Structures are given as structure tokens and as C-alpha cells.
Amino acid sequence: MSDIEILNKIPQVLKNLKEVNPLTQCITNYVTVNDVANALLAIGASPLMSEEAKEQKDIVNIDNGLVINIGTLTKSQIEGMYEALDEADNIYKPILLDPVGAGASSLRTNTALFMLKNYNITVVRGNMSEIKILAKEYNIEIENNEIVKGVDVAKEDIISKDNIKVNGKIVKEFAKKTNAIVMASGPIDIISDGEDVYSIVETLL
Amino acid sequence: MSDIEILNKIPQVLKNLKEVNPLTQCITNYVTVNDVANALLAIGASPLMSEEAKEQKDIVNIDNGLVINIGTLTKSQIEGMYEALDEADNIYKPILLDPVGAGASSLRTNTALFMLKNYNITVVRGNMSEIKILAKEYNIEIENNEIVKGVDVAKEDIISKDNIKVNGKIVKEFAKKTNAIVMASGPIDIISDGEDVYSIVETLL
Amino acid sequence: MSDIEILNKIPQVLKNLKEVNPLTQCITNYVTVNDVANALLAIGASPLMSEEAKEQKDIVNIDNGLVINIGTLTKSQIEGMYEALDEADNIYKPILLDPVGAGASSLRTNTALFMLKNYNITVVRGNMSEIKILAKEYNIEIENNEIVKGVDVAKEDIISKDNIKVNGKIVKEFAKKTNAIVMASGPIDIISDGEDVYSIVETLL
Numbered sequence: 001m002s003d004i005e006i007l008n009k010i011p012q013v014l015k016n017l018k019e020v021n022p023l024t025q026c027i028t029n030y031v032t033v034n035d036v037a038n039a040l041l042a043i044g045a046s047p048l049m050s051e052e053a054k055e056q057k058d059i060v061n062i063d064n065g066l067v068i069n070i071g072t073l074t075k076s077q078i079e080g081m082y083e084a085l086d087e088a089d090n091i092y093k094p095i096l097l098d099p100v101g102a103g104a105s106s107l108r109t110n111t112a113l114f115m116l117k118n119y120n121i122t123v124v125r126g127n128m129s130e131i132k133i134l135a136k137e138y139n140i141e142i143e144n145n146e147i148v149k150g151v152d153v154a155k156e157d158i159i160s161k162d163n164i165k166v167n168g169k170i171v172k173e174f175a176k177k178t179n180a181i182v183m184a185s186g187p188i189d190i191i192s193d194g195e196d197v198y199s200i201v202e203t204l205l
Numbered sequence: 206m207s208d209i210e211i212l213n214k215i216p217q218v219l220k221n222l223k224e225v226n227p228l229t230q231c232i233t234n235y236v237t238v239n240d241v242a243n244a245l246l247a248i249g250a251s252p253l254m255s256e257e258a259k260e261q262k263d264i265v266n267i268d269n270g271l272v273i274n275i276g277t278l279t280k281s282q283i284e285g286m287y288e289a290l291d292e293a294d295n296i297y298k299p300i301l302l303d304p305v306g307a308g309a310s311s312l313r314t315n316t317a318l319f320m321l322k323n324y325n326i327t328v329v330r331g332n333m334s335e336i337k338i339l340a341k342e343y344n345i346e347i348e349n350n351e352i353v354k355g356v357d358v359a360k361e362d363i364i365s366k367d368n369i370k371v372n373g374k375i376v377k378e379f380a381k382k383t384n385a386i387v388m389a390s391g392p393i394d395i396i397s398d399g400e401d402v403y404s405i406v407e408t409l410l
Numbered sequence: 411m412s413d414i415e416i417l418n419k420i421p422q423v424l425k426n427l428k429e430v431n432p433l434t435q436c437i438t439n440y441v442t443v444n445d446v447a448n449a450l451l452a453i454g455a456s457p458l459m460s461e462e463a464k465e466q467k468d469i470v471n472i473d474n475g476l477v478i479n480i481g482t483l484t485k486s487q488i489e490g491m492y493e494a495l496d497e498a499d500n501i502y503k504p505i506l507l508d509p510v511g512a513g514a515s516s517l518r519t520n521t522a523l524f525m526l527k528n529y530n531i532t533v534v535r536g537n538m539s540e541i542k543i544l545a546k547e548y549n550i551e552i553e554n555n556e557i558v559k560g561v562d563v564a565k566e567d568i569i570s571k572d573n574i575k576v577n578g579k580i581v582k583e584f585a586k587k588t589n590a591i592v593m594a595s596g597p598i599d600i601i602s603d604g605e606d607v608y609s610i611v612e613t614l615l
Contacts, residue, residue: 023354023355025355029459030235030440030443030459031443031444031447031457031459032444033235033236034236034237034239034240034444035444037236046354046355046357047236047355048306048309048355048356049234049235049236049276049277050277050278050306050310051277051279052278052279052280052312053280054280054312055278055309055310055312055313058309058310058311059309059310062309062354062355063355071459072459072460072461073460073462073465074461074462074486075462075463075464075486076279076280076281076486101458101460104458104465104468104469104472105460105464105465105468105469106465106468107462107464107465107468108465149433149456149472150433150456150457150458150472150473151458152456228559228560235440238440238441239441239442239444239445242441251559251560251562252441252560253511253514253560253561254439254440254441254481254482255482255483255511255515256482256484257483257484257485257517258485259485259515259517260483260514260515260516260517260518263514263515263516263517264514264515267514267559267560268560281484281485281486
């Protein structure tokens, strides 16, 4: 599809979203959780935050999709996440994984990798440093790998016109190997389903 | 009391609130917790958020009231809630229960019901779907019961001029059976102590 | 240093801060966590919130400093805090302790005291009630000790021109005995390293 064709589809997609009003179950960090709930409401979705393992089966069965964000990962959240993923995978609910801080601790890196390898993740959204850390584990060739600093993207990993081709290739290969749609966000966003690669450049808007 | 008599009392109630500056202990969800703290400060109360079971006895003894909100219920919160309720009930502190998502999972429904049946809850505040789910367990007759969708009220349960009589009766009976003041909130709010039933219609304001 | 000399240094300190962009690991309460993250970003630091014990060693090794705030203390947070403190102390990372609600529960008072007595805390920041509660345990003489009400400063403990000398002495002695920089905040702030005592009066600004 051409850029214009894609842009022309956006109003219809947003309209559909408001009509479906998808109940979106989020197991997410407690730093931005209020913003996440308000953002979901703003685009026409209905947020439901729940992390207790004991209610995941019930919740996943009524939701329209599951968001897993590991930004303030705890042992008890991990239990809840696996319960939710088991059920979501089983009944084919879409799953989005945001591997916040992958690379900052082995707990985060390993948890994100375990999820990618054991569940059908529909969408992975991360900054380019997080994507590279995870892509490396899939034997995707990464040059000049920067050390992740906390939950922020490393300076050299910020997507720019200079590195967009190299990063686009990583995102595409990672999408192919994980069988997920991969979104690397930054000043320029890169999105791929393993076949096509798109970028969103701010100047378009 | 007439509407006008009630409205005339509001300034004095708000003045009293600011003078007493009640310390309000909240075991609440982490989505809106910041808003809850700021709302309490704005009306002249003093918020204290604490969920650890080990400190509930100390905290309840210095507070002026306890708020239990099950919006992001976890096992460890439930432990804290029961410790707080044991003490609050024992020393006659007012207790408000907000059964967020009752009906969305059996954990939430059952936890809310257990609290209602085993403690002297002073006030229950919920949307009309949550109130109906809980009222049903008290053998209150409910017609056309909608399935709860997440933590939002079901469309057919939104309080309107068309259903206010039916819903008012449910709220009143539920208040009588639980011996609590029940507030069902929506575009129109319904409040009852089991004897009288009031509604707050936006056009009044 | 004179007031003017100190004020003149502020622009350079803020410039250095933006250049270093310190990764600041926070184990903090979930009420103000979003504000804390945004405040850190606003002054040029980089926030990382993490409380899971299992990742503290990794996180402390990449951070530039550790913030411990006990405003919504839980058992699992305490585990994470001690793991983080063990590592931070071991590798000489600066540690800030905010003993929110010390005095409101024995869990909070005892946790804050344990940290002060067993780790090299670099900075303690509290309101004057919290500082007095903790100072008392170091056998610092406190007159007219007010009972703490929740997480707010007691009215009689609010730092003012009338009590600044008495409170300044407490802050200084507490700083000397804990070997920490102590900041008591209020309408007037008092800061001491155990040798010098400074106050920040709003009228200066």
C-alpha cells in the first residue's frame, strides 16, 4: 500500500475502534498506568487493569485483547502475566508485549524472551535498544550494540535517517523470526510484519 | 427533607469537612490512586494510602475512615483489606466499599460479597451494573440483568429517566438488606439508606 | 558559603545534572510515582522504577543513585529495598531515604530506622514530624513531640520562623548521628550535613 492509501484508511480504523469499544486488559507498570487508561479511553477503547493471577482466566475471557508491559515487573505480576497469556493464547486473543527495560536486568530480558518463545505474541512494541537486545537472542546480526541504560533508548539506537535502513532490517527480521508485528518507536517509528516494513516520520504529520 | 433543604446544607457539610480534616485511609487501585489522593485533599480531607497487612492495625487506629476499592485487587491487597476491616469494624470506624469490577471476575464478586456479609460496611459506591450483580446475591429481583463488561457499567444499566424507578427500588432494597448507605453513580446518581431514596440529576446543578 | 555564593552555583549544578543525566532508580510509593518520574525527567535525570528483589543487583549496577520512599510500603517492596540497599552500599552508590509516614505505623518507623542504622544513607528527606520521630530514637532531645497524623506533618511541627532554631538543632544533630545529609522540608526547608545548617525561606525566591 502507498503512504496515501494507508493515511486514507486511518479515519475508518478509528471509527471502527470506537464502534467496537474493545475491552483492553492491561498488566502494566504503575508509573504510567493512569496515562495508559486515559489513552485507551481517548481512542475509544475500554481499559481494564488487573494483575492478580486468580482472576486472569475470567478477565481474559471477557476482554478483546491483552497488553503486557514489564515496566515495573514483580514476581506476583509475572504469575498474573503467565496466567493471562496461557488463557489468551488458548482462545486466540490478540496479545501486545511491551518489553520495557529489556537489557536493563536479566529478569526483564529473560521474561520478555520467554513470552516471545512460548506464546503467540501478536505485537511487540519497544524502543530500538529493547528490540535489538531481544533480536540478538534470535541470532539476528546487530552491529555496534549499545548497552541499554535503564528504560530509555541508548543514544546511538535512536531511530534517525542515518540508521533507518539498518534498524529497519533488524525490525523486519525480528518480526519474521517471532511471527509478530514489531513496532520500534522513536522520533521515527518502524513497523514490520516480517514481510513489509513501514516507517512513520514525524514530518508526514 | 426537600431538595432545597438538602442543597442548603451542603456549604456547612463542606465547612465541617475542612475543619475535621479527616485522615482517610485508602486501600485502592493503582490506576486512579493519585486522583483519589488529590480529590481528598481538594475537599479538605487528608489521604493515607497503605495496603500492607502488617501496618493496618496502626493505621486504622489513627484514621477517621477506611476506603476499600477493589479496582486492581491482588492477593496481598486482600490480606491488607481484611486486616484493616477487622480493626475498623472493631473500633467502629466508617468504611466505604467500592466494588470495582464486581461481575467481571468471580474473585471480585466474591471478595465484595464477603466484605458486605462479614463487616459493617457504612457506604457502598458502585455503578449500577456492580450494584445489580451484588444485589442479586441478596435475592433482590433483577430484570434484564446485563453482563458486566470489565469495570464499566453495561449500556443498559446506565441510570436514566427511563429506568430510574426500577433502579431506585434495587438500590433501596440492597441498602436495606446490607444495612449500608448505597450510592449508584452514573449520569443520574441514586442514593438510599434503605428507607429514603434520593437521586442527583445533573440538571439540578 | 554565603547565600549569594550558593545561589550563584545553582545554574552550574543544574547544567551538570543535565549533562550527566543520572539514571535514578526509585523504589517508591504508587501514589506519586508518575510525578516523581516526570520531576526527574524535568531536571535532566532519567528515572527507572523497579521494586522486584530479583533484579535489584542488575539495576543498582547500572544506576547513578537509589531513592527509597516508604510511602506505600509493602512486604515485597521491603525485600526489594534491602536487596537494592545491600548492593548500593557495597558499590558506594548514593542513597536517598524518604521515610514517608514514619510515626504513623511501627512498620514504617522501624523500617526507616533499620535502614539508617544498617546502611550508609547519603540523604534523608522528610517532613519535620518524620525527622523528629526518627531523631528521638537517636536520643536527640525533642521538646513538645507531636503525634504524627498519617503522612502529613503535624501542625506544630511545620517549620516556621518561631521554631526554626529548635528544629535546626534537631536536624543538625540528626545529621551528625546518622552521618547523612538531612533535609526537613516545609514552608521553610532546613538542610544540614551535621556541621553547617542552611534554611531555604520562600521569600528568598
